[in-house]
Amino acid sequence: MANAKLQGRLELLEAVASFQPMNPSSKLFQPVTIGAWALKNRIVMAPLTRSRSSEAGVPPDYAAAYYAQRAEAGLIVSEATNISAQARGYALTPGIWNDAQVAAWRPVTDAVHEKGGLIVLQLWHTGRISHPDLQPGGGLPVAPSAIKPNGQAFTATGMQDHVTPRALETDEIPGIVNDYRHAAQCSKDAGFDGVEIHSANNYLLEQFIRDSTNLRTDRYGGSIENRLRFPLEVVSAVTDIWGGERVGIRISPTTTMPGETKLDSTVMETYGAYLDGMAAHKLAYVHTIEGVTQQTREAPAAVDFQALRQRFRGAWIANNNFTAETAEQDLESGKADAISFGRPFLANPDLVHRLKTGGPLADAPKQYWYGGNQVGYSDWPAMQV
Numbered sequence: 001m002a003n004a005k006l007q008g009r010l011e012l013l014e015a016v017a018s019f020q021p022m023n024p025s026s027k028l029f030q031p032v033t034i035g036a037w038a039l040k041n042r043i044v045m046a047p048l049t050r051s052r053s054s055e056a057g058v059p060p061d062y063a064a065a066y067y068a069q070r071a072e073a074g075l076i077v078s079e080a081t082n083i084s085a086q087a088r089g090y091a092l093t094p095g096i097w098n099d100a101q102v103a104a105w106r107p108v109t110d111a112v113h114e115k116g117g118l119i120v121l122q123l124w125h126t127g128r129i130s131h132p133d134l135q136p137g138g139g140l141p142v143a144p145s146a147i148k149p150n151g152q153a154f155t156a157t158g159m160q161d162h163v164t165p166r167a168l169e170t171d172e173i174p175g176i177v178n179d180y181r182h183a184a185q186c187s188k189d190a191g192f193d194g195v196e197i198h199s200a201n202n203y204l205l206e207q208f209i210r211d212s213t214n215l216r217t218d219r220y221g222g223s224i225e226n227r228l229r230f231p232l233e234v235v236s237a238v239t240d241i242w243g244g245e246r247v248g249i250r251i252s253p254t255t256t257m258p259g260e261t262k263l264d265s266t267v268m269e270t271y272g273a274y275l276d277g278m279a280a281h282k283l284a285y286v287h288t289i290e291g292v293t294q295q296t297r298e299a300p301a302a303v304d305f306q307a308l309r310q311r312f313r314g315a316w317i318a319n320n321n322f323t324a325e326t327a328e329q330d331l332e333s334g335k336a337d338a339i340s341f342g343r344p345f346l347a348n349p350d351l352v353h354r355l356k357t358g359g360p361l362a363d364a365p366k367q368y369w370y371g372g373n374q375v376g377y378s379d380w381p382a383m384q385v
Contacts, residue, residue, distance in 0.1 A: 023328075026328050026331075027042060027328065027331035027332055028041065028042055028043060028324065028327055028328050028331060028339070028355065029041045029042070029043075029352075029356055030042060031074075032074070032315070032337060032338060034075070034284050034285050034314075034315040034317075034337065034338065035194070035244070035245040035246060035247075035248070035283075035284025035285065035314065035315070036194070036243075036245040036246050036284065037075065037118050037193060037194070037246075037284070039074030039075050039118065039338065040074055040116075041072075041073070041074040041352060042074055042331060042337065042338040042339060043073050043074050043327075043338070043339065043340075043341060043351070043352050043355070044073060044074060044075045044076075044077065044287075044317055044319075044338050044339065044340035044341070045070050045073040045075070045076040045077060045340065045341065045342075045345050045351075046077060046287075046319055046340040046341060046342035046345070047077045047078060047079050047080050047122045047196070047198075047250075047342075048079055048342055048343075048345065048346065049079050049080055049090065049093060049370065050066075050079055050369070050370060050377060051090065051091065051092040051093060051154070051370040051371045052092060052371065052372065052373070052377060053092050053093055053094040053095075054092070055091065055092065055156060056095075056100065056101075057082060057085075057088070057093065057094050057095025057097075057098075057101055058094070058095075058100050058101055058104045059094045059101070059104045059105060059108065060104075060373075061104075061107065062373070062374045062377070062378050063104075063107075063108050063378075064107040064108045064110070064111040065111070065374075065378040066349075066377055066378040067108050067111060067112050067117075067119060068108075068111035068112055068114065068115050068117070069349035069350075069378065069380075069382075070117075070345055070349050070351070071111075071112045071115035071116060071117025071119075072115075072117070072350060072351075072352040072353060073117065073345075073351070073352060074118070074338065075118050075119070075120065075338070076112060076117060076118065076119040076120070077119075077120055077122055077196050077248075077287070077340070078108075078119060078120065078121045078122050078192075079093070079094065079122065080093065080122045080124035080198055081093070081094045081095060081096045081121055081122055081123065081124055081183075081187075082094065082095040082096070082097070082124055082125070082126075083095075083096065083097060083123050083124060083125055083179045083180055083182070083183035084097050084125070084176075084179040084183070085097070085135075085136045086125075086135065086136060086142065086176075086179075087124060087125035087126060087179070087204075088126065088130065088134045088135070089126025089127075089129045089130035089131075089134060089141070089153065089203070090126070090134070090153070090154045091134065091154050091155050091156045092156075092371060093124075096121060096123070096183045096186045096187055096190065097179070097182060097183055097186060098186075101186070101190075102186050102189050102190045105121070105187075105190035105191070105192070106190050106191050108190075109190060109191035109192055109193075110191060113191070118193045119192055119193055120192055120193055120194040120195050120196050120246075120248065121187040121190070121192045121194075121195050121196070122195070122196045122197075122198050122250070123180060123183050123184065123187070123195050123196070123197050123198055123238065124198045124203065125176065125179070125180075125198075125203060125204040125205070126141070126203045126204060127141065127142060127143045127144075127165070127203050127204030127205075127207045128141050128142070128143035128147070128148075128149050128162070128165035128204075128207060128213070128259070129141070129149055129153070129162070129202065129203060129258050129259055130153060130162075130165075131153035131155055131160050131162065131163060132163065133153075133155040133156065133157065133160065134153065134155055139166070140163065140164075140165055140166040141163070141165040141166070142165055142166050142167075142168050142172075142204075143165035143166070143167060143168065143204070143207055143213070144167065144168065144207050144208045144213060144214040144215075144216055144220065144221065144230075145167050145213060145214055145215040145216060145221075146164050146165055146166060146167045147164070147165070147213055147215070148162060148163065148164040148165070149162045149202075149258065149259030149260070149261065150162070150259055150260040151258055151259055151260065154370070162259070167216070170218045170219065170220065173220060173230055173233075174233075176204075176230075176234075177230070177233045177234055177237050178237070180197075180234045180237050180238055181237040181238065181240065181241060184237070184238045184240075184241035184242060185241050188241060188242065193246065194242055194246030194247060194248070194284070195238060195242060195246070195247055195248075196247075196248040196249065196250055196287060197234060197235060197238055197247065197248070197249040197250070198250055199231055199234075199249050199250060199251055200250040200251050200252035200255070200287075200289055201250075201252055201255060201257070201258065201289070202252075202255070202256075202257070202258060202259050202261040205230070205231045205234060206251075206252065207261075208220065208221075208227055208228075208230045208231055209227055209228060209231060209264065209270060209271075209274065210227075210261070210262070210263065210264040210270075211227065211264055211265050211266075211270075212261060212262035212263065212264060212265070213261060213262075214227050224266070224269065224270050224273050225273070227270070228270075228273060228274050228277055231274065232274075232277045232278070235247075235249065235277075235278060235281050235283070236281065239281045239282075239283070244281045244282035244283045244284065245282065245284050246284060247281070247283050247284060248283060248284050248285040248286070248287055248317070249278065249283055249285075249286055249287065250286075250287040250288070250289070251271065251274070251286060251287070251288050251289070252288070252289035253267050253271045253288070253303055253305075253308070254267065254289075254290075254303050255289050267302065267303050268302065268303060268304065268307065268308070271308055272307075272308060272311050275308060275311040275312045276311055278312065279312075279313065282313070282314070283312075283314050284314055284315060285314050285315040285316065285317050285337075285338075286309075286312050286314065286315075286316055286317070287317040287319060287340060288305060288308070288316070288317070288318060288319065289319050289320050290305055290318055290319065290320045305318075305335075306335060309335075315337040315338065316335075316336050316337050316338075317336065317337065317338045317339070317340050318330055318335065318336035318338075318339055318340070319339070319340040319342070322339050322340075322341060324355045327339040327341075343364070344361060346364035346368070346369065346380075347361075347362035347363055347364035347380045348361055348362055348380065348383075349380055349382055350382040350383055353382075353383065354383055357383075359383045360383075362380065364376060364380070
């Protein structure tokens with residue numbers, strides 16, 4: 001296989017002249033104010049796990065180049081970043097709980113700011129989507145209830161079947177809230193412009209929200225109010241550090257992956273109440289995955305994302321398999337205030353310019369998505385003008 005730079009050039013040659021320039025007055029390229037941030041366009045770089053950090057959760061030095069190359073986006077959301085050693089669910093993912101990690105993230109934020117960009121860090125706890133080999137002392141992953149997810153975990157020794165997690169004790173939960181608070185402060189120390197709370201993709205916060213994964217009988221389970229208690233305590237802790245105008249949150253009411261997780265039995269009522277509960281914190285945005293992540297934009301007929309949007313006063317960032325055309329349509333119709341793109345940013349560091357000019361889009365082979373080094377990560381060429 002040719003290296004990523006050559007592969008990128010080959011893709012450019014194959015795709016040349018196959019795209020038409022977009023209308024320069026398209027809302028996609030218009031500025032927008034979201035919370036405390038003035039975005040230069042409405043294209044958001046979605047969080048993309050790349051598995052290139054050390055086993056200690058320290059990002060590599062070449063991460064600064066990777067993120068700076070993509071600073072033309074109106075806002076960058078960092079790859080999901082573990083709030084603690086317990087939060088880890090995948091090998092080689094970054095952390096934000098100690099001094100070494102903060103020091104490694106600082107060149108990243110500096111590089112993005114030098115390019116005139118904005119970057120927020122996504123705060124992550126994977127909960128049951130983990131494995132003892134990824135946990136401190138080889139302990140069991142934690143979750144609201146002891147329900148085993150389907151699938152496998154990516155560990156330092158390869159893929160291993162998920163295990164049945166340990167249900168958190170009631171008195172342990174405030175400690176995890178404090179982990180979120182500490183990680184939020186560390187992200188501020190690292191120079192980020194704010195944070196995004198990862199409350200999607202069936203990780204710990206969403207495991208508490210859904211009645212399919214939360215079978216608790218204490219104050220954190222049972223009723224919708226109880227199941228939302230822990231996630232909203234996290235929101236409160238993080239906004240204590242940043243203020244709501246520099247905090248966003250990601251949700252995925254209809255996604256089933258990872259873990260082949262069942263949806264909540266009353267999706268609209270549950271997530272509507274969740275959005276209502278955020279009102280007091282005046283969050284900057286909700287970042288929602290429409291449909292099933294990485295698979296389809298189709299959602300159950302009973303789920304109305306626009307009705308959910310009406311429950312939230314801040315900005316609405318839509319995500320999942322958008323094209324330039326569908327993104328423009330949703331912005332023009334008022335369905336979203338900004339659109340986030342994920343995989344197109346892998347091989348197209350100058351994605352905004354390519355969309356605006358109708359430039360060809362390179363496609364990153366899957367072998368470069370996770371793990372490795374600079375190859376297939378920070379060495380993709382910008383389009384030649």
